Amino acid sequence: MTAKTLYDKLVESHTVARLDEQNVLLFCDLHLMNEYTSPQAFAGLHEQGRGVPVPGQNVAVVSHIIPTHPGTVRVIADPASALQASNLKRNCERHGIPLFDTNDHLQGIEHVVSPEHGMIRPGMVVICGDSHTTTYGALGALGFGIGTSEVEHVLATQTLVYRLAQAMRIRIDGELPLGATAKDLILMIIGRIGAQGARGFVVEFRGSAIDALSVEARFTLCNMAVEAGARGALIAPDAKAIEYVLERAGDITGAMREQALAYWQTLHSDADARFDVEHQFDASAVAPHVTWGTSPDQVIPVSGRVPSPQAQPDEVLRRSTEQALRYVALRPGTPLEGTPVQHVFIGSCTNGRIEDLRAVADVVRGRSVAPGVRAMVVPGSGAVKEQAEAEGIAALLIGAGFEWRNPGCSMCLAMNDDVLDAGVRCASTTNRNFEGRQGRGAITHLMSPAMAAAAAVTGAITDVRKLERIHG
Ligand SMILES: CC(C)[C@H](C(=O)O)[C@@H](O)C(=O)O
Ligand code: SF4
Numbered sequence: 133m134t135a136k137t138l139y140d141k142l143v144e145s146h147t148v149a150r151l152d153e154q155n156v157l158l159f160c161d162l163h164l165m166n167e168y169t170s171p172q173a174f175a176g177l178h179e180q181g182r183g184v185p186v187p188g189q190n191v192a193v194v195s196h197i198i199p200t201h202p203g204t205v206r207v208i209a210d211p212a213s214a215l216q217a218s219n220l221k222r223n224c225e226r227h228g229i230p231l232f233d234t235n236d237h238l239q240g241i242e243h244v245v246s247p248e249h250g251m252i253r254p255g256m257v258v259i260c261g262d263s264h265t266t267t268y269g270a271l272g273a274l275g276f277g278i279g280t281s282e283v284e285h286v287l288a289t290q291t292l293v294y295r296l297a298q299a300m301r302i303r304i305d306g307e308l309p310l311g312a313t314a315k316d317l318i319l320m321i322i323g324r325i326g327a328q329g330a331r332g333f334v335v336e337f338r339g340s341a342i343d344a345l346s347v348e349a350r351f352t353l354c355n356m357a358v359e360a361g362a363r364g365a366l367i368a369p370d371a372k373a374i375e376y377v378l379e380r381a382g383d384i385t386g387a388m389r390e391q392a393l394a395y396w397q398t399l400h401s402d403a404d405a406r407f408d409v410e411h412q413f414d415a416s417a418v419a420p421h422v423t424w425g426t427s428p429d430q431v432i433p434v435s436g437r438v439p440s441p442q443a444q445p446d447e448v449l450r451r452s453t454e455q456a457l458r459y460v461a462l463r464p465g466t467p468l469e470g471t472p473v474q475h476v477f478i479g480s481c482t483n484g485r486i487e488d489l490r491a492v493a494d495v496v497r498g499r500s501v502a503p504g505v506r507a508m509v510v511p512g513s514g515a516v517k518e519q520a521e522a523e524g525i526a527a528l529l530i531g532a533g534f535e536w537r538n539p540g541c542s543m544c545l546a547m548n549d550d551v552l553d554a555g556v557r558c559a560s561t562t563n564r565n566f567e568g569r570q571g572r573g574a575i576t577h578l579m580s581p582a583m584a585a586a587a588a589v590t591g592a593i594t595d596v597r598k599l600e601r602i603h604g
Contacts, residue, residue, distance in 0.1 A: 169261030173283035240513025250380030270350035272369030306416035314349035331361030341415035425456030440464030483561035484512025495585035501533030502591030559587035
């Protein structure tokens, strides 16, 4: 018997038919939908007079366009966005698909909502018309994003024509130093292998540094694997992951629980499984990282200096460095530390979970938002928001001068009315720093929640480790 990777096992157990050398028909256990990528898919389905055969294995969440202003009733003012939300509601009602609607108190970002209710379990194939579906690898589920025509196919058949990926293993041993988080780890990895470094691969993370991460930190890691081009990210489920799932999946009891536990034990790569590419990193050398440019791989440790186009090894890199520097209005050789920010955004499916908000609160406690800075916290979901309110985190942050908002994607991609003005520089816990991502002409620096909190209280990009030293 040939040794298998975890990825092989997940694909094989979901293969309905082998179509050719490269493609299989893959069964999808769970299909998540948002208001943004589903309307045309439903329209196509209806044109062909098709139904949704297994509506219970589909779930929809209004994520992207929803306003986040405080208040109990949310009204979507923008007519196009309101139409997207009402279409989603109508389509879900028509087909019996569960929906977290605009004013559901548990609503939020699809990738935050689904795991917290036990919908994601080890061994599943989870898909969504959204690239950050890789997040679910943290629980040993194969998650990946699909396009709108594929959404239609999945609605109609619960299957997908799936092109097989290659397997990459990233091994990370050692202990993350104080002040460095899973966000810094993944930013460092993306910086090293590049924004296309994992293109065509499903990445399996393993090693002692991965074992040490909390499940929420693993979500952060797998979420951003797509920023290195990965078609999926996986971490073999361990006791921590299994406990996380069992605490939330109330339906897994009795004999089913025994069966599930026995199956989940098999979800790891065999000892001699072959990977197409392997990388290795040392967690103990990871410092807090901050992006300086307009791609997540344009990233350096916070103590670093913005690179110079002249120092780049080839013409393509020289040009992209030059262009990025022009956009972010930074000169080559400038230290990142001390760069003033006018805005701080804390949230997103990368860092909008309760542990992230606790990390922010730990830095902010005893301090307040610097004058001239607008700092905004948008919890990843209603459940995260309620939890943070119950723990006193919301009160602490509001007292320190943060805006405490309702959940949603918000300023991660500025598809609602949380949009930055041109030239505004933002310390952000999100995952993409593309040109215009948070508003036309706005400048994004990606970093961890603790680092964003440090920026909020100092008004500049700041090494959170120094902040802690100064203030004891
Ligand atoms: C809107 C959606 C299609 C998109 C994605 O696929 O990731 C968004 O969530 C993003 O983060 O850019
Ligand atoms: S929070 Fe950002 S990255 Fe995540 S789904 Fe929403 S827009 Fe995409």
